[in-house]
Amino acid sequence: MWVMGLARPPVLPGPGRGALRTWVTRIGDGMEAVPMMRMPGLGRDSSVLVYAWFLWGLGTGLWAYTWPVFLSGLGADSVEVGAVIGIGSLIATLVYLPGGFVAQYGYHKWQTVVLHGLHTVATGTFVMATSWWHVVPGVFVQNFVALLAPAVNSFLTRIADEERIGVARLYSVIGSAQFVAMTVSPPVGGWVAREFGDGAVFPLALIGCGLSVTMMAMLRSHTGPSRVDDTGAPLDPAASAAPSTTTRPSAFSQGWDVYRSLLAMPVIRMLLATSLAIHASIHLAVQFAPLFLREEYGFDSAAIGWTGSAASAGAALLVLLIERVRRRRGLLVAMYVACALTAAHYVLILSSPLLAVQLVGYAGRGAMAALGTLITVALTDWCPRSQVAGGVALLATAAGVAAIIFPPLGGWLYSIDPRAPFAMAVVVIGGAQFLVWRTFRARREDAIPSVVAV
Template sequence: MVRLSLGLGRDNTRIFLGMIFNEGGLGIYQTLWPIYIASLGASPPQIGLVIGLLGLCRLVYLVPSGMLGDRIPPRTLIVSARLVAAFGTFLLGLAQSWWHLIPGVFIMSAGTIAFPALSSTIAERAGNGWARTRAFTLIYTVAPSAAFLVTPTLGGFIAEHVNLRALLFISAGLTATGAAIFSTIERGSVSTQEGPPVTYRSALVERPIRLHLLLMFATIFVLTLGVTLAPNFLQDIHAVSIERIGWLGSIAAIGSALLGLVISRVAPFRRPLAGIALGITSVAGMLGLLLTGRSFIWFVFAYLLRGGFMVAWSTFYAALGEVTPDRLRGRAYALAELLAGAGMAVAPFVAGWLYGWRPQAPMVAALLTIPLLLLAIATVARLLRTDQPPAPTLVEEHV
């Protein structure tokens, strides 16, 4: 019945289910992650340091991920990496001071190695055109949204009535469960390519791939800059309780699901770059409401719009799938994770220092930069139309 309703096929349906648990492990603590770090004695710059360090560690592990994908079967790589992530998350729960988080962050971030292989598997199983965009939307937007509908609210309740530390232990269990589901997909094989070896440079010399990757880095950096310390802002400036901040994380999931529905149902937004622009614009609305809001209902609407972050990020994988030849897919998705990790690594450092100067500053900086992102998206779309003819029949195809 699940397969019929999703229309993803055997492996992608199982990846969809695994992602619900995997993202549930993230959702149970992500909204309260900066507050957990602060509870261990960290100042705003130190909070930014820990969050940014996670992004830096992602970069360290993503550099060899493409080469590992050439040598290790996809299922083995995915399951092993996610189990390591579960162990690292467990260690985070044991921390007694903010700097004790560093070993757990380093180990947990190794789980990022799974995602280029996961993206390549999704693309391979999904087919071409709109079917591929739909698969990425369901797996990278709808599945996380389903998890985030429940887990942030649950996390806020547990944090309020038990403690913040318990969230990390629950997260480790959910992540391990996701890995167990991933272990049921087909083993897959190490791909072999005829001709010259495929390297990261092979992907970067392709102009459409390069433009998408640069745009992805800029987008993740700017949006992360704006939203990273939003929970601390709500707690410090507006005295919003931890439990209510957890509710807002679930509200964001509703926003992601609604925006995902718009992308799947409204024809102009089926083009990935248009969907990305929609997500970015939604986050701009969130930042504006947080800066001007004076009551909790304003923050509810703000976090409804925060769902655009997840939509924008996930839609980049569909956009890359449209412009990447099959032989370069593994390297392109590894580079996507690498540059997204770079954006997530740098932005929290900047956000932490700006927040220490003035709590509103990270959101103001992101809000002022978003128009430049939208201009860049329009420019890339125009350049791609000039470089190569579009394939509207694939984009407009109905499933």
């Protein structure tokens, strides 16, 4: 079914907006009015998100799984690979919390477009790199735009609420769409890298991601009064449309109040600790898996591309299956399943040089995507809708701290013994199960003890 949606993008107030701003506004009007086919059970904008995330997966899948191999080909050793990844994580972590303040300014659709647009341009610059440190400016831009990530998640939550499809379902569907695309593109990227050089994948990635950004520009802005309350429940239409008579506080004041309110909640502090522990296990080992397969088992770029395809196929399936587990058995069981599959991936990496075994392990690695979705869904369930952007910023900061500390540590372990990062990751994710149990079980019993320092 084809539907037509008309909505104006946000227009900044003030006289004399100028020809450029008027031109941009008219283009935005036209893009928001483009007819779009709805997917079954989804609204117009949620369908656009599925198409956009699918295209994003096509673009990023061409290079994401072979990124450490690309850096190695530019002369980086394992410690330098970890350092590049750690630098990017440091930049992103530093801007996540300021991003919570930026989200208070609104214009969430356009923040979504700018984030992905600048990330796409930065990715395209990697084709010019002739030494590993040449990628650092692009990595800086890719991660600095995380300043806008809290607004993106808040925007997705509002679309899910207003189109009545559920936050968990929207995250699962768009995540699955992205990983379906990333099932196809890694083998293509591996073949292109083998035949034409590692840098040849980036112009193709620029095309896929650029089309994705174009789809994002077709989203409606959703700048009117929200039709749901802070729990996601529908508001009375008359009350929703009534003009506010209160003075809107500054963005800084709003952001500060959000952070203070969230950190006062013991369950949120426990969730932050859980996120930190899980991401610590991931960042210890994941970046070094392609290097291990190439150096220890002799896999070429095409074979590594196939493992990436298996990981994406596993993610596309496991995100949906683990979401079903969550609905039937609860968050606690779903988290256990996802963590167990992630640990199995590390074990299988060390167990056999057979490609078939690695494909099975990488399919289980897709549970990592489900872990991120489950943590975000827990956040949206446990905090008011008006505080989702701030909550996402806090979660991303916790994950970013892990991404700063553990890739260099993993690189150091890899330089001592290539098996060490994977063995350590199994130990860490096993220990993280205590925090998973403490957070979700205590929440279910509605008795969260304050055991994590703020």
